[in-house]
Amino acid sequence: MSWLDNVVRPKIRTFLSAKRDTPDNLWHKCKNCGEMIFHRDLAENLQVCTNCGFHGRIGAQERLDGLFGEGKWEKIPMPDVPADPLRFRDQRKYTDRLKEARAKTGEKDAVTIALGQLGAHKSVVLVQDFAFMGGSLGMAAGESIVKGAELAVEHRAPLIIFAAAGGARMQEGILSLMQMPRSTVAVQMVREAGLPYIVVMTDPTTGGVTASYAMLGDVHIAEPGALIGFAGPRVIEQTIREKLPDGFQRAEYLLDHGMVDMVVKRGDMRETLTRLVSLLMVESVAAPAAPKTANAPVPYQASQAAPAADGA
Incomplete structure (x- = not known):
């Protein structure tokens, strides 16, 4: 027994041994x-x-709070779609992957729909969260884009999308790929209504998202350093067997080559979007709402998910 055990009182001994x-x-x-x-x-x-x-990656809640102000925007419920239309399984069940992504992000799927005020104009904002299965484009994300376009037309509001994705969601197969033309038609619906469509490309914006609605904006904005392209740099290098230029497919490179209109820091995004919306809405406010065309996206129906086999 050491002298410390004899001298130090029990309460002090407990305090010294406690772990913080x-x-x-x-x-x-x-x-x-x-x-x-x-x-x-x-x-x-x-x-x-x-x-x-x-610029690190950021979740939907944090981005919308930074854009509109905490608690100053309305979250719009996303449309319901079948969770696992193809009953897909690889190393794990698709339903298990969805549960994990929902627990991690607190969101139902990769795209969040919000309604808020930018300056004098009500705006519809869609935010893609890369933390939710790589922001992949599936049926739920496609339906959210269509819903956002319909809200923009209904409220005579601009449509703004913060894109961040690795591409289509492989677990939904062809049903995922079909969201590319559906989202394209949704964008056209906004355009025919005379309303602005603004795309903010964040890190990363790749695959089928870049090949569809991410490159159809009236104005294309990118965050500093964002990776933007269809295929990744490694795939391109392996295909063409050449070394790519420094900064290839980054926001600044695309700005220099005319692929985006501006590169805007995250802290300046609210001011920039407010100014753009104010400028672009001058003429569209006076224009009459466009009637719904025959090309408008068709709402999801259960029969679309699993068509009956011939002779069934």
């Missing part, structure tokens, strides 16, 4: 510069590094 539970996420290491950033500072700066300006 310190959260392991108080500090965040920037992926670009390696700087350690206090988590509250990073959250207040909308997940943008305070040292080098690197």
Whole structure:
């Protein structure tokens, strides 16, 4: 028995031996510069590094709060679609993957529909969350885009999409690919109503999303450093067997080559979008609402998911 055991009283001994539970996420290491950033500072700066300006990925709730202000926007329920129309399974059941993604993000699917005020104009904003199965485009996301377009026409409001995706959702097969033309028709419906359609491309915006609604905007905005393209750089290099230029498919490279109209920092996004909406809505406010055309997207029906086999 040591002299410490004889001298130190039991209560003090308990205090000295008690372990402090310190959260392991108080500090965040920037992926670009390696700087350690206090988590509250990073959250207040909308997940943008305070040292080098690197734009980290951000969830739908956080992005909409930063755009409209906390609690100053209305979340619109997304349409219901079959959860697992093809009963798909690879290493795991598709339904299990959906449950995990919903628990992780707190969202029902990859696209969130919101209605809020940008300056003097009510605006419909769709946010794709890459944390939800890579922001992949499935039936639920496609229905949300169609719903957002219909809301924009109904409210005579601009439609703004924050795109972030790795492409179509493989677990839904051809039903996922069909959302590309459906979302394209939805965008055309907004355009025929004389309303602006603005796309904000975030990191990453790739695959079928880039091949459809992400490249159909009246104005294309990109966040700094965002990866934007159809196929990834590695696939392109392996295909053409050549070394790609530095910064290839990044927002700044695309701006220099005319693929996007502007690169806007996240902290300046609200001001930029407010100004664009104000300019683009000058003529559209006075224009009459366009009648629903024959090309309007058809609402989802259960019979679309699993057509009967011949002779069934």
